Amino acid sequence: MTASGAWRPGPPPAPADTRHRPAGPAADEPFRVRSTVPADPSWAAAVRRLVTEQFARLPLSADQRDGAVLAADELFANAVKHARTGPDDTVTVTVEWSPHTLRVTVADSSPVLPRPRPADADAESGRGLAIVAALADDWGMAPPEPGRPGKRVWFTLRRRGGTAP
Template sequence: MTASRAQRRAPSLLRVHDGDGTFAPRAAVRARTANTAANELLRSTFPADPSWAAAVRRTVADRLATVLPHPEQIDNAALATGELFANAVRHAGLGPGDTVTVAVECTEHSLRVIVADRSPVPPRPQTTDACAESGRGLAIVSALTDNWGIAPPEPGRPGKRVWFTMRRREVTP
């Protein structure tokens, strides 16, 4: 699905949080225990300011372009990352000088993006009016990705990590 089609399609919130619509403990465990160091493509820290959203999307897209052959998948991952970044900035109660960390991990079969902020408050999907200007970020993430969830912060850090995964698409001749 293209990023432009994400807003037209009614997202399935049943796919949120490991497929059952709840905050699934197994999703958090899987995110926490994955071997990330060997597969990490990017780890960048950005100011927690909405004016940085375009830079976040561009940075992720540029890095993914080195490993993913499908522009549509790159666009979808960059858009989903931008939505998680925007949520962190808007809803995490961050103050001046705070930052948001974005990590991109890639294996032979999947891609995972993690957005970490200092707030322990988990994001919650909202039901919004079709004409509303905001409130659809997690629905867009759900529509564009295979799975998303919440994980505890890295040891010794405050906050949370919100992540999504996508299966890597193969090149077809």
């Protein structure tokens, strides 16, 4: 589902033969990094570190990197707050890069779809999806991977300038 409410699968995932290279991929080399962590707020810093380390290797502007980290953090926080059903729940964060597009996907076990809502000016929460929508080029929701419960929420950023680190 896209931000406008239409269902579509979103951009295709990176090719199946991509692999994580610990030393960091070349900017023009597709890669995919996936990490599954407990659906617990105490893991937010670890998720931010994961995505920050991956984004630092990419030819994105500093503003794009910062925005992508914030958007990933918001999706993780939403999954923990709204989708957690028990102490053993997990959240899977996937970072994918092709030479021109960054895609971050957060998967959880709840089938309940997130829905953007207008935030009350005095509310202390409720702005996560609006933040993601403002920072991303596109975002949406997809069914879970085959054989898994829940859903996936994703966003993409297209490369705009920036220089290789």
